Amino acid sequence: GENVEQHPSTLSVQEGDSAVIKCTYSDSASNYFPWYKQELGKRPQLIIDIRSNVGEKKDQRIAVTLNKTAKHFSLHITETQPEDSAVYFCAASSTDSWGKFQFGAGTQVVVTP
Amino acid sequence: EPEVTQTPSHQVTQMGQEVILRCVPISNHLYFYWYRQILGQKVEFLVSFYNNEISEKSEIFDDQFSVERPDGSNFTLKIRSTKLEDSAMYFCASRATRGEQFFGPGTRLTVL
Numbered sequence: 001g002e003n004v005e006q007h008p009s010t011l012s013v014q015e016g017d018s019a020v021i022k023c024t025y026s027d028s029a030s031n032y033f034p035w036y037k038q039e040l041g042k043r044p045q046l047i048i049d050i051r052s053n054v055g056e057k058k059d060q061r062i063a064v065t066l067n068k069t070a071k072h073f074s075l076h077i078t079e080t081q082p083e084d085s086a087v088y089f090c091a092a093s094s095t096d097s098w099g100k101f102q103f104g105a106g107t108q109v110v111v112t113p
Numbered sequence: 114e115p116e117v118t119q120t121p122s123h124q125v126t127q128m129g130q131e132v133i134l135r136c137v138p139i140s141n142h143l144y145f146y147w148y149r150q151i152l153g154q155k156v157e158f159l160v161s162f163y164n165n166e167i168s169e170k171s172e173i174f175d176d177q178f179s180v181e182r183p184d185g186s187n188f189t190l191k192i193r194s195t196k197l198e199d200s201a202m203y204f205c206a207s208r209a210t211r212g213e214q215f216f217g218p219g220t221r222l223t224v225l
Contacts, residue, residue: 032212043204043216044156051212089156095211098161098168099144105155 002027004092006104013111019077021107023090026071030092033066033073034101038087047088048075051095080111115139117217119205125223129194134220136188136205145188146206146214147180149173156204162188195224 003026013019025033031052036044050057050064050073057064061080066073077084087108091101118137126132138145147159160170162180179191188207192199202221206214 034213036216043218045216046213049213098163099208099211099214100146100158100161100169100171101148101156101214102158103156 002030002092002094002102004090004102004104006090006107008107009105010108011110013080013109015080015082015111015113017080019075019080019084019109019111021075021088021090021109022072023074023092023104024070024072025092025102027092027094028071029094029096030102032093032095032099033064034091034093035062035064035075036089036091036103038089038106040086044089077109080109082111082113085109085111117205117207117215119203119217119220121220122218123221123223125225126195128197128224131191131193132195132222134190134192134203134205134222136190136217137186138188138205138207139209139215140186142207142209142215144168144208144214145180145182146208147190148204148206148216149201150204150219151201159190192222195222197224200224 006023034049037047038044061078063076087106090104120135145162150156160174161168202219204219205217208214
């Protein structure tokens with residue numbers, strides 16, 4: 001089955017700096033890669049996603065890149081703000097099957113003013 | 114914007130008791146999921162449900178667990194004979210056809 005590895009487990013950045021979180025996956029059938037942000041005690045919320053037919057996607061300060069050959073994808077947050085502090089989870093899924101998400105272990109991001 | 118809802122928000126039960134966690138997925142969604150998150154750990158897939166039957170389940174989802182869509186709106190997870198290690202946050206999620214899953218706010222289950 002699919003296995004998703006996520007690094008780092010914690011990330012401290014100064015406000016205004018960039019944050020990068022990396023994930024690798026094992027199943028070449030995976031073709032959908034969402035990133036979820038989870039604030040303490042809250043539900044996971046989708047912040048950006050990418051499909052395997054695209055190499056990069058950007059939404060304002062957030063971007064995701066995908067390297068299908070190497071089976072890894074990354075989340076980039078630029079100009080970080082204190083409200084970016086949360087746990088970020090990557091996931092991999094195959095939309096050709098039932099679409100279950102296999103999540104990474106999560107990255108605790110702390111943005112200090 | 115429509116949201117997935119879950120009840121109760123917190124359930125406390127004694128070990129060995131049965132619990133039913135309830136979810137109302139987004140109304141035009143076709144695929145339904147249960148995940149759990151043990152405190153401080155990652156979100157783990159339990160089961161997916163489509164067309165009124167289980168489509169996929171993980172090794173966690175053993176005979177202790179069952180799911181049901183008793184009517185056109187609710188989606189339930191039943192845990193029989195709860196164990197201490199069942200204590201976790203349980204998330205329901207739903208999606209339309211492809212891609213994004215929308216998560217509910219979760220039910221925190223505490224087994225004493």
